[in-house]
Amino acid sequence: MSDARVDWTSSPAAPLRAELRVPGDKSISHRAVMFASLADGVSRITGFLEGEDTRATARAFMQMGVHIEAPGPSERVVHGVGLHGLRVPNAPVDCGNAGTGMRLLAGLLAGQQFDSTLIGDESLSRRPMRRVIEPLAQMGANIGSQPGGLPPLHIAGRQDLHGIDYTLPVASAQVKSAILLAGLYANGETRVTEPHPTRDYTKRMLATFGWPIEFGAGWATLTGGHRLRATDVQVPADFSSAAFFLVAGTLVPGSELLLHAVGMNPRRTGLLHALSAMGADIRLANARELGGEAVADLVVRHAPLHGIDVPVEIVADMIDEFPALFVAAAIANGTTRIRGAAELRVKESDRIAVMAKGLRALGIAVEETTDGAVIHGGRIEAGQVDSAGDHRCAMSFAIAGLVARGPVRIGDCANVATSFPDFIALARGCGFELNTTHGNVTV
Ligand code: S3P
16 A cells, blocks of 8 residues: 555566575464454464555554564564454554455454454556455454445344355455354354365464464365464465565576575466476475475576466465466466456456566567456567556566567556565665666656
């Protein structure tokens, strides 16, 4: 939710060569603050993402009476108030740009003894909330929205929630998590089943915080009425942020980048499979565990790519990486087809429309379909594109500029701060030619 208009210009670059560590995982950072706030005792979070989205979540809990210290960058010490210790917020809770923040909070707040209101920025105010409102209503929650199921959400407290057995109509970790969070406050058993397994942090972190929960690939069952125990959380580097550098290193001739301690949860790393199938040279080194999560160092070297049909089975495992994949496909030899990815239309922007329009403006032939796109690889020309305020589209177009025939000007990039505040500095450190314009001032 950044006010100042920021545009970028990304220009053709010399080989990228660097070692870097991208910031902490956004999904884990949101959840760590939530569970630590509801736990009994003090939890220390290291590697916390200092992005606007995750800071908004931390602010939400501070507003509800949780004492959260920030002893250093990317560190939080959370003094948990227990499952029933949150206080009524003195104003609407502002989730900023964060769908994860709003949807998970909707589940959690549905179980409280007080009323609350969730608001968000312009992009979040256009995102569908019925997907959480409906199952939560089945549990006994009372959540009002704007017409069409849009935010703000007005959540009535003091409802008697009961567990449900819910099969999700779409693969969504946010919906799954909202139901499980409401399930903590519900009578009886809550069970969620997914049409395709998605990121599993909520169920695994609930177990780490001591909540009895059973789960497997694509399902989880818990009962209400237990307690969460404070625990320390080490957040690995976000694979979704690493993804931009994996694509950049692959596309720019002569490049070699080493990315440290990247989260390798298999429900997140679909892009690795897609890029490898396209011919990328990405190697894993030093695979290990960090705070219960698989991590590895990734070495990416330039390699020529060819188009593929992206397997539908890996779409959920790379749902946030499609903007970057669009750019890889744009300079791959041949055609890349994406199907089964209609969810992209309801992300921070309609990512199919925004990426297709932007790449077309740069001379690439792209056909949009309802649930994907057909991208014909070619040469990327200089030009002007609009990121539509979508952080991941902005960073993806910055990669396009590196391999274009001339500068690519990218409009509306301020929201990169929601997930990757240091992107410019890290990108420049690797050799990106990236200038930013704030109003009329270029830096
Ligand atoms: C997230 C789930 C995904 C993803 C988002 C983060 C999460 O959204 O796109 O960036 O942390 O649970 P959906 O649940 O809408 O697929």
